[in-house]
Amino acid sequence: MTARLAAALLLAPCSLLAQLELYVVQGGAESRVIDNYSIGAVAIGDSVDTAFRLRNPGTSAVELDTLSAAGAGFSLVNAPHLPVSVSAGAPLDFTVRFQPVAAGGHSAYLQVNGGSVLLLATGLAPPAVLLDNVALAPGSAVDFGSIQSGSSASRTLVLKNQNTDPVLVSQLAVGGTGFRGPIGISAPLTLASQQSVEFDVVWEPQAAGAAEGLLTVNHATYRLLGTATEPPLPKPQIVIEPQAPSSGQQVRLSIRLAEPSPASGSGELRMEFVGPSDPGAGFLAPPGLSATFTVQRGEDMARFGASTEITFQTGTTAGTIIFTALLGAHTDQASLQLAAMPVMIDSASAVRGTGSLEVTVNGFDNSRTAGPLVFTFLDRSDQVLVPIRVDGAAAFAQHFQTANAGGLFALRAVFPVTGNASVVDSVDVELVNAVGTVRRNVKMTE
Amino acid sequence: MRMRTIAILLFLAGAAAGQLGVPRIGCFVDDQRRLRPLSGVAANFLVGAPEAEEAISAACSCGLVLIKKDGSLEVRDRGGSVEWPAPAGPALFGFSPNGSAALVYYPETKELFRVGRNAPALLPPPEGEVVAVGSPEGPTAVVRLNGELWIIGADVRPAPPDAAEPLLLLPDGGLLYARGKELVLAGTDGSERSFKLPAAAAGMDWLGHGWVRVRLLEASGHLALALENRNELYRLPEVAP
Numbered sequence: 001m002t003a004r005l006a007a008a009l010l011l012a013p014c015s016l017l018a019q020l021e022l023y024v025v026q027g028g029a030e031s032r033v034i035d036n037y038s039i040g041a042v043a044i045g046d047s048v049d050t051a052f053r054l055r056n057p058g059t060s061a062v063e064l065d066t067l068s069a070a071g072a073g074f075s076l077v078n079a080p081h082l083p084v085s086v087s088a089g090a091p092l093d094f095t096v097r098f099q100p101v102a103a104g105g106h107s108a109y110l111q112v113n114g115g116s117v118l119l120l121a122t123g124l125a126p127p128a129v130l131l132d133n134v135a136l137a138p139g140s141a142v143d144f145g146s147i148q149s150g151s152s153a154s155r156t157l158v159l160k161n162q163n164t165d166p167v168l169v170s171q172l173a174v175g176g177t178g179f180r181g182p183i184g185i186s187a188p189l190t191l192a193s194q195q196s197v198e199f200d201v202v203w204e205p206q207a208a209g210a211a212e213g214l215l216t217v218n219h220a221t222y223r224l225l226g227t228a229t230e231p232p233l234p235k236p237q238i239v240i241e242p243q244a245p246s247s248g249q250q251v252r253l254s255i256r257l258a259e260p261s262p263a264s265g266s267g268e269l270r271m272e273f274v275g276p277s278d279p280g281a282g283f284l285a286p287p288g289l290s291a292t293f294t295v296q297r298g299e300d301m302a303r304f305g306a307s308t309e310i311t312f313q314t315g316t317t318a319g320t321i322i323f324t325a326l327l328g329a330h331t332d333q334a335s336l337q338l339a340a341m342p343v344m345i346d347s348a349s350a351v352r353g354t355g356s357l358e359v360t361v362n363g364f365d366n367s368r369t370a371g372p373l374v375f376t377f378l379d380r381s382d383q384v385l386v387p388i389r390v391d392g393a394a395a396f397a398q399h400f401q402t403a404n405a406g407g408l409f410a411l412r413a414v415f416p417v418t419g420n421a422s423v424v425d426s427v428d429v430e431l432v433n434a435v436g437t438v439r440r441n442v443k444m445t446e
Numbered sequence: 447m448r449m450r451t452i453a454i455l456l457f458l459a460g461a462a463a464g465q466l467g468v469p470r471i472g473c474f475v476d477d478q479r480r481l482r483p484l485s486g487v488a489a490n491f492l493v494g495a496p497e498a499e500e501a502i503s504a505a506c507s508c509g510l511v512l513i514k515k516d517g518s519l520e521v522r523d524r525g526g527s528v529e530w531p532a533p534a535g536p537a538l539f540g541f542s543p544n545g546s547a548a549l550v551y552y553p554e555t556k557e558l559f560r561v562g563r564n565a566p567a568l569l570p571p572p573e574g575e576v577v578a579v580g581s582p583e584g585p586t587a588v589v590r591l592n593g594e595l596w597i598i599g600a601d602v603r604p605a606p607p608d609a610a611e612p613l614l615l616l617p618d619g620g621l622l623y624a625r626g627k628e629l630v631l632a633g634t635d636g637s638e639r640s641f642k643l644p645a646a647a648a649g650m651d652w653l654g655h656g657w658v659r660v661r662l663l664e665a666s667g668h669l670a671l672a673l674e675n676r677n678e679l680y681r682l683p684e685v686a687p
Contacts, residue, residue, distance in 0.1 A: 248489055250680055284683045408485070
């Protein structure tokens with residue numbers, strides 16, 4: 001290449017132009033160009049524009065019919081339309097752009113009518129990016145491997161100027177979600193010949209999945225690749241408040257985590273009722289027997305929507321409720337024993353009508369074994385007027401079998417009477433099931 | 447004396463009739479404007495299948511179900527169902543203590559009716575902006591006059607100074623109203639009881655006899671307040687879509 005340049009120099013015309021003079025314009029100042037002009041060193045991928053000016057030193061106009069820059073990497077910018085007449089003393093400006101196509105020397109003849117000037121320039125190899133002492137080709141990838149979201153990985157890279165001339169690093173940037181850098185150096189910086197500098201790029205993924213970033217060094221780019229995995233979610237623990245509820249209650253349930261969660265995620269809470277079917281046993285919001293919960297990074301309580309607890313009904317049937325919380329690879333179970341208990345009366349009323357007394361009892365029998373009923377009518381002195389015994393076993397059994405309402409029941413009993421029913425002041429209602437007896441005194445109303 | 451009582455009061459025990467069913471609490475309008483029955487007992491609620499569509503407002507007592515639709519008011523009782531013409535828009539409801547009669551107020555036309563087993567009877571509307579109606583037999587309305595709330599009945603008395611909507615006028619003349627993230631139950635004797643809410647109340651409806659449904663803001667769900675000596679708040683099951 002050097003020999004070729006030398007030959008080109010020898011063959012170049014010593015005097016360019018008989019009629020036109022060539023100048024290079026820098027900062028507004030003109031410098032005469034006689035035989036050749038060196039544009040300097042330019043990194044591959046970059047370009048440099050050099051402003052030239054033709055002047056006609058004569059006393060009459062000169063026609064310019066040839067203007068070209070023939071050589072790899074050289075081109076004319078804003079060249080005049082030819083032919084063009086250059087008046088005496090008048091300037092004619094144009095620009096030569098050099099954009100090296102390879103490392104090393106470049107040359108071109110700047111042809112002006114019958115004469116020419118040799119343009120010289122050097123293409124500089126871009127700074128090399130080395131990873132583990134291996135140069136990366138532009139477009140290749142820097143692999144950060146697979147790490148857990150919330151953690152970080154870094155790569156130490158080296159920028160090296162492999163030219164014999166200094167090279168300018170005008171752009172050095174890291175982009176992409178979770179990628180950070182360069183750490184240790186910043187652009188612009190000039191690397192002397194064979195100089196190298198280290199810098200780090202850090203990846204801190206905040207969510208699981210594949211990630212891609214970009215390292216830009218001047219005009220070259222390098223892909224930054226990594227895969228983030230979810231860190232293992234902590235073990236859930238089901239917490240029930242109150243701890244030992246009974247049938248017919250609304251109970252709060254929360255899920256405590258063994259430690260603040262290192263990642264966000266979601267899990268499922270299932271509720272299973274072991275016993276006779278009871279539509280009343282279930283979560284309230286969302287309704288049903290399963291609910292999704294979420295865990296947020298840094299929190300030690302699961303969330304049901306915005307709340308840290310979910311409410312469920314125990315239903316009105318004795319049995320066992322089993323809760324299962326599934327979170328990541330973990331499972332936690334908790335069970336509630338709902339013991340059979342005497343009939344629970346929720347509300348009762350007694351109405352004195354014309355020729356009849358009507359007694360209504362709302363409640364539940366979680367054992368579903370209710371049978372004997374006793375209605376004891378009392379006067380104002382709480383003296384027993386008459387007890388009436390009824391065997392309701394068959395009716396209750398039929399009701400619990402067909403109503404699909406757990407152990408709920410609404411009992412309405414009507415007692416025809418003759419005589420002065422106003423002497424009846426109240427009624428003791430007694431219900432018996434396999435567990436025990438419950439009695440409630442109910443005042444008569446009109 | 448006791449012998450005499452027994453002699454004049456003869457129970458026909460052999461003819462006693464019994465009936466078993468599922469206890470019904472009342473009804474409410476769900477987010478899809480469907481009337482839903484609510485069964486069960488306190489802390490164990492069962493939401494039933496829709497019983498009416500296109501409902502705008504509804505209220506239930508032990509004797510009446512009132513369903514306001516676009517152009518009608520449907521009244522259901524044990525005897526059946528009858529539909530009466532009504533103006534568009536929602537309605538305010540209030541019940542008598544035994545739930546057998548009701549007041550219905552239409553904000554659209556500012557008309558007040560007494561409703562029962564017979565045709566609705568138009569009543570003179572109270573003066574002011576009606577924000578709640580009460581019992582046909584007691585205080586009939588809460589109105590806003592000159593920026594203040596007044597309870598209109600046989601006499602006119604001011605509502606508690608911190609009373610604010612949403613509010614319900616109870617059959618006995620007491621008030622149930624929202625105060626921030628709590629409900630206040632103000633008795634006619636000046637007593638006050640408050641209930642903490644998980645979120646501010648957006649509205650209140652008569653769920654059933656002695657039961658009020660409280661709609662919460664911020665999609666926080668619905669609560670059921672049991673009145674009549676119980677005074678307990680429960681969560682209501684959400685309605686499955």
